[in-house]
Amino acid sequence: MPEKAKVLIVDDEAHFCRSLQKILTARNIDVYAVNRGEDALAEIGKNPYDVVLLDIKMPGISGIEVLKRMKEQGIKAEVIVLSGHASVDTAVEIVKYGAYDYLLKPCDTDELLIKISNAYEQRLEKDKIR
Numbered sequence: 434m435p436e437k438a439k440v441l442i443v444d445d446e447a448h449f450c451r452s453l454q455k456i457l458t459a460r461n462i463d464v465y466a467v468n469r470g471e472d473a474l475a476e477i478g479k480n481p482y483d484v485v486l487l488d489i490k491m492p493g494i495s496g497i498e499v500l501k502r503m504k505e506q507g508i509k510a511e512v513i514v515l516s517g518h519a520s521v522d523t524a525v526e527i528v529k530y531g532a533y534d535y536l537l538k539p540c541d542t543d544e545l546l547i548k549i550s551n552a553y554e555q556r557l558e559k560d561k562i563r
Contacts, residue, residue, distance in 0.1 A: 501530050
């Protein structure tokens with residue numbers, strides 16, 4: 434990655450968040466994690482992120498609703514949806530709302546790192562165009 438990416442993890446599984454945070458931090462990625470959709474929207478409203486790793490099924494606001502609200506608010510972060518629940522309908526819906534990609538949990542760490550890198554590069558490219 435050309436610079437240090439800033440990534441927000443949004444997942445209600447605290448252990449998953451901590452583990453992923455350690456992995457990404459070790460790869461020189463600036464990471465913050467929250468466990469609820471409401472907290473994600475508040476955090477994104479205060480701090481810009483390059484990439485958001487977003488779970489779908491969470492208590493309170495779902496990941497799809499978070500994604501929808503992010504796009505409505507013009508938040509520029511690329512979103513990679515991480516879900517343990519595969520569904521064609523869900524995949525279609527997240528694409529409709531502008532997600533960058535969709536991965537099933539558990540996902541391969543190297544594959545996730547490549548997706549984050551590619552999403553980050555796309556985020557930087559979009560900034561150059563604007």
